[in-house]
Amino acid sequence: MLPGRWPFALFALCALVLVFVTWQVAAGGPLLRADVRAAxxxxxSAMPDGPAELLADLGNVPVAVPVLAVAAGYAAWRARRARIARWWSGPAAATLLLAATLLLVVAMKALIGRPAPPGPVGGTGFYPSGHAATSAAAYGAAVLLLLPWTRGRIARRGLVTGCLPAVAGTGYGLVRRGYHWPLDVLGSWSLCGALLVLFALCVPGCGKSAGRRDTDGPPDPPVG
Known part of the structure; x- marks a missing residue:
């Protein structure tokens, strides 16, 4: 596969997973039996309730949104200092990404009306998970905004690998505490994965490592 085509393949994979999982949940397909067993x-699992609750809380709006706001503010400041045309486009697009994610999640919850798992909550409207979507969209967009302004290959890799445990931990905590089924989380991840790929493709400079390959000086500003 050509290097430039991996985003399109990733988008297609996320979209296919989202469609398949949504179909299974809405139609009560055989995948739900595996979902119940996984739940x-x-x-x-051995993790105590307290740490699991803290992981689930990473998907709360008061936790995730400020992280994205700080990343957006920093990216806007760096882009404006570098005299980048439309320096505000990346942060604005990240805000729209999060808003669109939450609107899509609310619409899907209302249309599918999946019952809650046995546990501390009840009712319907649990697919996909709003907390899992919030964490994936906010932390993922924050990483894409910060990557062009992060110096050094190791630091960029650390930024990405630091985001993944936060998103995965949120999903684990939600299932461990009985707030969601595993497929609720998987549906949110696939939705956000597709939207983040579009975000990285449509916003100039986002997700790209700008500047020279050496780490002796500050990176050149991204083109955009």
Whole structure:
């Protein structure tokens, strides 16, 4: 596969997973039996309730949105200092990305009306997970905004690898505490994955490592 085509392949994969999982949940397909078994295994895992609750809280709006706001503010400041045309486009697009994610999640919850798992909550409207979508969209967009202004290959890799445990931990905590089924989380991840790929493709400079390959000086500003 050509290097320039991986974003399109990733978008297609996320979209296919989203469609398949949504179909299974809405139609009560056989995948739900595996979903129930996986939920039981995660609910019985050894992590205490307190740490699991803290992980689930990473998807709260008061936690995730300020992280994205700080990243957007820093990216806007750096782009304006570098005299980048439309320096505000990346942060503005990230804000729209999060808003669109939450609107899509609310619409899908209302249309599908999946019941809650046995646990502390009840009712319907649990697919996809709003907390999992918030964490994936906010932390993922923050990483894409910061990557062009992060100096050094190791630092850029650390930024990405630091985001992944936060998103994965949120999903695990939500299932461990009985707030969501595993497929609720997977649906949110696939939705956000597709939207983040579009974000990286449509916003100039976002997600790209700008500047020279050496780490002796500050990176050149991204083109945009």
């Amino acid at each position: 039981g295994l995660l609910r019985d």
